[in-house]
Amino acid sequence: MENKKTLENLMAAFAGESQANRKYLAYAKKAEAEGKTNAAKLFRAAADAETLHAHKHFEVAGKIKSTAENLEDAVGGETYEYKSMYPEFLKAAEEEGHQEAIRTFTYALKAEEVHARLYEEALANLDSTEEVFYYLCPVCGNIEKAVPEKCFICGVPGEKFIKY
Incomplete structure (x- = not known):
C-alpha cells in the first residue's frame, strides 16, 4: 500500500477498535454482575460492532495473509x-x-x-x-488439547475449561 498515512490510520483504527471491543466486554461482564442486563446487552452489541470495524480495517490494511x-x-x-x-x-x-x-x-x-x-x-x-479440539482455562488463558485434571498454571479444575 503506497498511502503511508492511510496505512498508519488503518492500523491505529484497528488498535482502537480492538481495544474498545475488549473494554466493552469487560464492561458487559461488570454490568451483568450488577444485574444491569440492558446495559450488558448494549455493551456486548457494541463490542461486536467494534470487532466488525477492526476486522475490516485490518483486512483493508492488507494484514491478513x-x-x-x-x-x-x-x-x-x-x-x-x-x-x-x-x-x-x-x-x-x-x-x-x-x-x-x-x-x-x-x-x-x-x-x-x-x-x-x-x-x-x-x-x-x-x-x-484430523480435527483437533482446544480447551481454554477461563481464569488464566491457558489452552490445552485435552481437558486436564486441573490447570497447570492457575490450578482451576479441568471441568471449568471451555471447549473449542
Whole structure:
C-alpha cells in the first residue's frame, strides 16, 4: 500500500477498535454482575460492532495473509510476549510490590508460551485433516488439547475449561 498515512490510520483504527471491543466486554461482564442486563446487552452489541470495524480495517490494511503466514505471525507475537514483554512487566510489578499485577502477568506469560507452542504445532500440521479440539482455562488463558485434571498454571479444575 503506497498511502503511508492511510496505512498508519488503518492500523491505529484497528488498535482502537480492538481495544474498545475488549473494554466493552469487560464492561458487559461488570454490568451483568450488577444485574444491569440492558446495559450488558448494549455493551456486548457494541463490542461486536467494534470487532466488525477492526476486522475490516485490518483486512483493508492488507494484514491478513495465508494461514501459514498468519500462524508464523502469531508464533512471533506470542514468543515476544512471553520472552520479552511480560518479563519486563513482571519485573516492574515486583519492584512496586503489586501482587495482583504479578499474578496476572505471570499467568499471561505462562499461557503465551503455551500459545506459541500450539501455533507452532498448528503450522507444522497445517495440512492435517484430523480435527483437533482446544480447551481454554477461563481464569488464566491457558489452552490445552485435552481437558486436564486441573490447570497447570492457575490450578482451576479441568471441568471449568471451555471447549473449542
